[in-house]
Amino acid sequence: MSQPRFWTPAFHIDRRDDGTILMQHSGQAPRLADTIAARIGHWARTAPDRVALAQRGPSGDWQRIRYGMLWERMRHLGAGLLAQGLGQDRPVLILSENALDHAVLALAGQYAGVPTAALSTAFSLLSDSHDKLRDAVALLRPGLVYAADGARYGRALAALPEGLRIACSVNAPPGGLAFADLPLPETAAADAAFAALKGDMVAKYLFTSGSTGSPKAVINTHDMIARNQDMVADCFRFLADHPPVVVDWAPWSHTASGNKVFHMVLCNGGTYHIDEGKPTPALITRTLDNLRDVAPTWYFNVPAGYEMLLDAFRADPDLAARFFSRLDLMMYAGAGMAQHLWDGLRDMARQVTGREVLLTTGLGATETGPFALMCTRQQAAPGNVGLPARGITLKLVPNEGKLEARLKSPSITPGYLGDPDGSAKMLDDEGFYCLGDALRPADPDDLTQGFFFDGRIAENFKLATGTWVAVGALRARLVDHFGGLIRDAVILGEDRPALAALLFPAEGVMDRPGIMAELEARHASFVAAATGSSNRIARMLILRDPPGLDRGEVTDKGSINARAVVRHRPDAVRRVHDAPEGIARE
Template sequence: MENASFWSPEFDIVRRSDGTTFMTHKGTAPRLADTIAARIGYWADRAPDRIALAERDGAGWRRVSYGALWQQMRRIGAGLLARGLGQGRPVLILSENSIDHALLALAGQYAGVPTAAVSTAFSLVSQTHDKLSGVAGLLQPGLIYAGDGARYARALAAIGGDVIVVTSCNPTDGAQPFEALAQEDTSAADTAFAGLRGDMVAKYLFTSGSTGSPKAVINTHDMIARNQDMVADCFRFLARRPPVVVDWAPWSHTASGNKVFHMVLYNGGTFHIDAGKPAPGAIDETLRNLREVAPTWYFNVPAGWEMLLAAFRADRALAERFFGNLDMMMYAGAGMAQHLWDGLTGLAREVTGHEVLLTTALGATETGPFALMCTTPQKSPGNIGVPAKGVTLKLVPNEGKLEARLKSPSITPGYLGAPEASAAMLDDEGFYCLGDALRPADPGDLSKGFFFDGRVAENFKLGTGTWVAVGALRARLVDHFGGLLRDAVIVGEGRDELGALLFPADGADPDAAALSAMLDDFAATATGSSTRIARAVLLRDPPDLDRGEVTDKGSINQRAVIRHRPEAVELLYSGARGLKVEGR
């Protein structure tokens, strides 16, 4: 079904005799601008009074128009250059999402000064600050911005060194106020902007660092702009109606910090910064914002969608406001359950009288992130779609799976200070190795899209030589326990049978007898040894960020959990099958 709101892709498909398949989206996305900053200048000229950014300010909103944003970028950019910053002396950002955070990052892009926003977990959750210290040591920043000096005081102390510190509130000793960055004379910044090249660094985004120190992914101006050209080509409705977004996801991650944030500004929309989160209590702020602002494009993780659906069912006026102007819904970060999918699509149809696309995608920090996108309405969740325009997807047979690799105008040139890792990320034909396996929705028609089929590095063999698809099995196991589990780790490499280490949901104290019965039910659904889990251990302690057991995004590192919890693995395989509880 052709829909003028989205692309109508055509593909070239080549199959080699060894089973390798190449799928290329024909054509090139129209080039809208050379840089994000140039595109903001475009909107500042054509719609100077339109609101670009908004955040809560008491009962009201602090708003910045495109005209004001353009001037602030130039003035702050001049202030950065006056302090000796540049391509080799970046800005390290320790802050939640905020207008000041946005102004600083965009000023850096205007003046050719790279910025790097790092996960707040590295500063506020970590007890050791090892990851943050590693980030600072790699970047060697010339300036550190801490949104709240008191809130980030421990993190600043852990970094140490003689570096300029700027804060928006509660300054630490010697810190400069954010307002002091802006200069009236913007000539130096204007000259720097005129000299920007596509291969210059616009920003750094850090990987989660689940297997060691986080890697700094280089984001060039051309990489970001070409990725946004692909987004605009896919979401044709953006040209018809500039996006209105209410978004909480952190800018330290590529999903919001690159795709959503830049998408809004590239297309002349309005980004409402949501201080809420998909968590009990924190979701109330999101609901408050959605009662005032009707989005046209909305993203959340499945847990957040679950909370929103309950609120929509309890408040018809809220549901009508939310769905009334909505062009699209998107989820990512975890698999979505069928009941949630049905609830959202059904309510959207009931409220609006038409279908509202609910979808997901596949990408990585290294890919911009926009790479694969599903725009065809589906009856169930999971289809991650097809390659974006100009992207080639390479599918390589690997132990019975199809390993995905990508070539794209928006692939990173590499990692800062890591030439070996930069070289290793590409195969011998220059394709970026995602590390993910994909399964075609229809092997006879690849244009029908793909399903995520697990991380290649996570999969292992049982002692019998049977391969275990860990990602898909873990997702089914967690879903089977209906919200009682935060996550699970699949164990059994080289053993005769599988087991699982179970992390209970935050704040949950599930009944062991009930969990045991659910484990038996799950085992009864197995089709063989690679899907049968008949023994499990309910863990006492949550996954540890500093030990690399969990990333700052909340995803579990299988191998780190197994490595750091040998006693739990021993308990898992001791005695009879069934459920055991750690510490009892």
């Protein structure tokens, strides 16, 4: 198997007198199509029998939708949505895990000009108050709410305002409509709407995770999504001759899978296998069963998922051989990857295939499409997020000793629904989107070697001594040092003489015999390795209660919102600052 083809980028780099750096990939990415739906139409004409989407059915067999069938379903269902009075101002709210009906509904909306918004399942299934769900409904004012299972989502549906039209694939509530019974009229109205689509029309809404505030509804226009896919195809040149086959669990309510991976597969004539597993002890076996059936060419996971997969590969050489047999790329995101895992995955790939399989990551945001920076060179260590895609200008602005990243691109969102102030604030005075992240060059003398994530600008603070604390990097190092004993941490110390930390233990850890002695040893070695006040955390408190979704302490993706934790736990904050040096538990 030959090595996959990637871009060979060239860059224009300008350095201003104030230290600002502008870096632009030369040229523009070739245009694939005006809309994602148009690309599906292309494959429906050229490869109608190729499988576009697949999911295991109740019997365990794969249920498949081929491109020709998908195209027809999109057109008929799109006409049905229009017949119900839906349109740009009356979108569809989707309450569902990834599923075939979910996919067809979202794509029918894109075809007919009816925006959809897939809401995180956490807002429906994990929340007690359903406040975020109700907020989303009030903001979107949907003309239709789709729930995959009316029983599973029953509590969420009961929390909705009266009078909303509801459709469910199974177990529709009284007054609701079965998805199979949605009207499927002739396609003329949908075809006309498709022909009239304009690039600035809304294709979908995606809600941000809310790790630094309340979730916002990010406007995704047709042009924004399509131009982002141009960048993806330009970067991953192998997609043109090796249509991607994926086995993917990541939720479509988030931009990484719901935009980049989902649209990448369909734009390039690939096959998307919906993985109902997850990187958890209870559900990882579903993922392993799917990977025994389907050898992916492109694979995405979070580091915790790769850790589980690597253990499975070591125990089952046949599974490892199947997984790597035609793999072009492994991508990770969502958290930093430890060196031992990085080395283990690369060694396993070489052992099984006799070649390198690129293990990589990138950087982007819901507001950027998300594809923005990507690393396509094999690295000796994890963390390099790569270089800006073709069509993007990266602006690096000096900010308290760091380089703040800002982006200008045709795939930047026009703003947030119903939030003109927030939409205006997301751009600087030159029209660059303020990503909120700092980047550190891999080689300050050669920026084409890529960049490392250097923390969130908004998280950083000063101690009372005036010393800046790089919170993101420090928190990552702290969590890594505790070796899986803590899930996450909140770093404290703004305007105080010394740092402290609140720790969320990993599930079940505090029930282990002798755990405090182990935690005390980890704490002591962390403090001993400190080089100064900006990374010496002499006081730590292990919290009793996990972070609360309804209080905003944790996002639906599992990220900690430090400001909400501090706001809701003043006693814990006071206690850890007043305590003697050491580690204690609530």
